[in-house]
């Protein structure tokens with residue numbers, strides 16, 4: 046039943062598959078054995094309209110939209126469920142097929158409301174598109190005799206259902222069956238009265254509801270968050286990476302009038318496999334609101350002065366240089382944030398270590414144990430190749446929710462054994478023996494447990510790979526870049542400095558005289574009263590900060606920063622995949638991007654060889670400095686040498 | 693030759709003595725033809741609900757892209773338009789409009805038409821971007837808003853019966869009372885556009901301040 050070829054799980058698998066040759070509309074094509082006719086046709090660029098079929102779901106062939114003539118079979122066959130065989134001859138363009146398509150569309154439109162002008166799907170709706178392309182141009186049924194069903198049914202705080210618009214393709218129910226494993230939507234009643242509804246009429250509770258409007262081919266299921274926000278043609282689409290966690294889900298950022306209207310999935314089979322979680326998808330509103338720092342400011346003697354960027358940078362360099370001269374680099378603390386790009390983090394740690402001679406740099410509050418490149422050797426898609434996956438505690442799936450879907454897929458399609466255990470479960474009690482590949486997944490707080498578990502499970506034939514879930518969109522990149530107190534770029538050991546919390550403690554005790562904070566507002570807020578004490582005590586606070594808040598209010602020099610959606614650069618996800626981000630919104634400030642400001646600051650402090658701080662230039666520099674990043678490019682994984690294993 | 697000169701002078705004389713067709717605009721106004729395509733009007737149903745459903749089809753059809761529609765969801769207990777959706781913001785940049793009327797053809801509810809008014813000159817550029825409130829047909833005082841002196845142009849060419857229509861009970865009386873006030877006194881000399889027209893709101897300022 047499970048058709049694995051339609052959902053290639055990893056890059057392997059397809060490569061060695063045997064090919065068969067089929068003829069579609071007179072053109073020959075060689076496709077892997079087991080492919081479906083609809084996929085073979087699309088590889089030739091021949092479009093077959095589908096409704097119930099979905100690339101990530103098993104075929105059911107209920108909608109009959111895809112009927113085509115296959116060889117000498119007596120009736121037309123559904124292309125979405127017919128597997129190719131050698132020498133098969135398929136006709137998709139003939140009067141016979143066209144007539145059937147017209148008929149199917151006429152049926153579908155029979156009771157479909159004339160809602161297009163008010164429907165959120167209008168403009169990107171398969172029913173509209175196919176009706177124009179393949180449908181009858183007129184209707185033989187009077188509009189007044191349409192049968193009606195409930196409209197604007199609120200299924201949950203996130204999803205709204207219009208039962209009239211539903212074409213009963215079952216994609217939504219199958220999504221729940223096959224992708225999340227929850228069963229929240231059902232078909233109720235029979236015949237012409239059949240409608241989709243939630244099970245027992247209860248509100249949906251899934252964490253992955255936001256995918257429903259995307260699987261629905263029509264406007265029956267829609268987002269409450271995106272309700273009547275825009276038309277698809279209003280939207281400016283930018284490729285991006287979801288800002289909510291470090292899983293690195295690929296998204297399309299759809300903005301209208303400089304305001305993000307929605308996040309849509311952008312299928313990357315290696316990462317999120319086109320499914321997003323609701324936390325990420327509906328985090329849209331955060332990014333359009335909140336007050337911003339717009340101009341560089343210098344605060345002196347209780348007075349705030351608006352200045353130009355050059356002046357602010359010069360003043361910052363003067364203040365930092367003075368502290369450096371009087372008290373040395375040990376009296377400076379540098380705090381970044383996991384929301385920064387690799388380029389910014391790399392420059393920031395370089396500025397701290399090389400120019401300011403300071404080892405107190407961190408991107409979070411606490412150094413959570415010894416970090417190593419080993420802790421993310423397991424790729425996300427590789428989970429499906431494991432025989433057993435051990436998940437320590439609930440945090441990995443709570444922090445990166447889409448992981449749950451990958452585990453479910455691995456279980457359902459590949460028979461992977463998923464063991465969810467306590468953090469301190471004893472490896473012996475799990476009884477994992479004689480496996481080829483075992484995955485161990487933990488969050489970064491419990492990375493020590495995961496290391497022990499991996500050591501205990503590894504034996505002669507068993508290869509154990511680990512995946513450590515970091516926090517913040519670029520939590521992994523921050524570690525790779527060496528924005529850590531005890532480790533430099535590429536996890537090299539360096540002279541130990543203070544971690545985030547220790548910096549704040551030292552600052553409130555007076556031992557640290559200057560703070561350089563880049564986008565650190567959220568990190569510092571996490572420290573509560575301690576951060577406020579530190580900010581009140583220290584005189585020299587240089588902040589590059591996009592948002593107004595405790596940092597911008599206390600800093601002696603504020604340079605406006607850019608939010609995550611306003612900058613260029615790359616971020617690294619949990620498995621070490623380096624993905625590019627580019628601005629989806631125009632910056633709210635005229636100040637240059639952080640990388641450039643950092644380069645200016647370094648130059649003002651007397652450093653040479655920093656270049657202009659152009660993100661691309663910095664990216665080139667950092668890939669030369671860090672081996673693993675050299676081959677990563679955009680979208681590849683930074684592959685690290687495993688300890689004790691040449692690779 | 694002499695004859696030709698006489699002939700030519702006769703024509704000049706004839707026109708010189710006849711009544712001129714020039715009118716003393718703006719003191720004197722000529723009625724617009726019924727299908728004149730001038731300043732736009734957003735219409736209402738007789739119960740006061742707006743016809744516009746915020747579908748943005750006019751904006752999509754507009755060849756110069758001078759219409760901005762910001763849709764929103766109706767409060768079912770106090771709807772602005774029938775159905776689920778209405779236009780919260782509706783703006784037309786008259787300086788860009790080429791008065792082709794495509795918007796009116798595209799509209800599924802006949803909410804927008806082009807009216808009789810064609811004098812848009814203004815001292816302030818922002819005022820040439822009409823807001824929804826300016827485009828909208830006044831309500832409930834239909835008869836006054838449709839009188840000859842209605843510089844707002846709303847519906848003047850559409851139904852010039854002059855008969856007063858009872859607008860009937862409306863769920864939006866409170867809103868209308870306020871709207872009515874602003875429709876009350878068009879300032880002379882400004883093409884009917886009140887001086888305190890809200891300027892073009894820079895969306896970036898509005899939402900990301």
Ligand code: SF4
Nearest residue numbers: 211212214215217261
């Ligand atoms: S709601 Fe959408 S996805 Fe579900 S059956 Fe109806 S049309 Fe298909």
Ligand code: SF4
Nearest residue numbers: 754789790792793795
């Ligand atoms: S008349 Fe033509 S140019 Fe003017 S708003 Fe309508 S569609 Fe646009």
Ligand code: SF4
Nearest residue numbers: 744745747748750799
């Ligand atoms: S005026 Fe008509 S076409 Fe334009 S948004 Fe309103 S209903 Fe749609």
Ligand code: FES
Nearest residue numbers: 097106108109125
């Ligand atoms: S797409 Fe093939 S039957 Fe529905």
